[in-house]
Amino acid sequence: MKYIQSFIVVLILMSCHINKKESENKSLIEDNFQLAQVQYTNMLKEATDPTRVPRTTAEDGKLLTTDIKSWTSGFFAGSLWYLYEYTKDEKWRDAAEKWTAALEPVKFVTNNHDVGFMMYCSYGNGLRLVENEAYEPILIQTAESLMTRFNPTIGCTKSWDYRKAWDGKTEWFFPVIVDNMMNLELLFYASKATGDPKYKEVAVRHAETTMKNHYRKDFSSYHVVDYDSISGHVLDKATCQGYTDESAWARGQAWGLYGFTMMYRETKNPKFLSFASNIADYIIEHPSMPVDRIPLWDFNALDPDFQPEWTVDKSKYTLKERDASAASIIAAALYELSTFKGEDGKKYRTFADQIVESLSSPAYRAKAGENNNFILTRSVGSIPHGGEISVPLNYADYYFLEALLRKKELEK
Ligand code: GLY
Numbered sequence: 001m002k003y004i005q006s007f008i009v010v011l012i013l014m015s016c017h018i019n020k021k022e023s024e025n026k027s028l029i030e031d032n033f034q035l036a037q038v039q040y041t042n043m044l045k046e047a048t049d050p051t052r053v054p055r056t057t058a059e060d061g062k063l064l065t066t067d068i069k070s071w072t073s074g075f076f077a078g079s080l081w082y083l084y085e086y087t088k089d090e091k092w093r094d095a096a097e098k099w100t101a102a103l104e105p106v107k108f109v110t111n112n113h114d115v116g117f118m119m120y121c122s123y124g125n126g127l128r129l130v131e132n133e134a135y136e137p138i139l140i141q142t143a144e145s146l147m148t149r150f151n152p153t154i155g156c157t158k159s160w161d162y163r164k165a166w167d168g169k170t171e172w173f174f175p176v177i178v179d180n181m182m183n184l185e186l187l188f189y190a191s192k193a194t195g196d197p198k199y200k201e202v203a204v205r206h207a208e209t210t211m212k213n214h215y216r217k218d219f220s221s222y223h224v225v226d227y228d229s230i231s232g233h234v235l236d237k238a239t240c241q242g243y244t245d246e247s248a249w250a251r252g253q254a255w256g257l258y259g260f261t262m263m264y265r266e267t268k269n270p271k272f273l274s275f276a277s278n279i280a281d282y283i284i285e286h287p288s289m290p291v292d293r294i295p296l297w298d299f300n301a302l303d304p305d306f307q308p309e310w311t312v313d314k315s316k317y318t319l320k321e322r323d324a325s326a327a328s329i330i331a332a333a334l335y336e337l338s339t340f341k342g343e344d345g346k347k348y349r350t351f352a353d354q355i356v357e358s359l360s361s362p363a364y365r366a367k368a369g370e371n372n373n374f375i376l377t378r379s380v381g382s383i384p385h386g387g388e389i390s391v392p393l394n395y396a397d398y399y400f401l402e403a404l405l406r407k408k409e410l411e412k
Contacts, residue, residue: 155232
């Protein structure tokens, strides 16, 4: 009898612990969305022209906005859609619609690969949440624009047009950056919407070529791979925003993880799942990963074996900078990956929870009314370019909100 009583007490205590944990988690998500609403309500008072998109804090401390043709133009509308998704408050839908509509001219942009980011985070989320039929042809036209950059001999869409590497001598003719994995989701959508497989075939070719040429044996990724557009051969493997050509730039690792997880979702081909898991393991087991799980801006930035070709301006920053944007993208990706991995998925979900907890702390999250009304502080745009160092970035907020929504879904 005594044993039965003790057993019941243990069961009650366990259940209280689980309930307490659930309510703590709920309040973490709720708390973040409350702050996000305060920040973005204030942001919308300051930013009223939807063709000038809030991006970051300028060097003078003021809000910096960008043109709709900048690669970051879709994230602000995307965050407004996430606020609508969480709150179901029509005021966020109205704002999201206004900031999405302003991006329509981007559907004809063919001079870079970023149209997937710009249009799928804005129009794509809008279509998912409100089924506005007018959004469909806009997204399909955007996919057509992206397709113009595909080279079948290489098997990739070109990221940037001609430019030079950091050494000032090496020329890049057909540079493809790992970030481009993020533009492929739009192509899967276009195949579903039109019934034409050509878009998803390009997405699969691009991902397969990226697996072959961008990744090292340890599943870290180069940032840039340049190709010969006639022969399809690789000409150069290098970095643009990372520490050195051979290092692991944190956001590049994040884009790859997110991109290959999405590839598995869209194709159900197990080769993409095992590739995404290998990238995830590289990230979460990396010896430079700090205990709070917010990565250094480049995993090798403090490793004396790595020496950059660009000049390190120590008056502006230290190499120890963390990147909250990479952390947000990794968290969003790991939550999704965890759903495909059964028991193994637990370690990915736990790691994502740790990131979200850290980002929700005062070390990375703004106080209400501060930080030019962005949610997160301490992201890094590009240290080699000497810009956007330890500042808010609209894409850090976007993927943070996405991670929170994915966390909420997993806790249902
Ligand atoms: N796609 C550019 C970046 O991640 O900074």
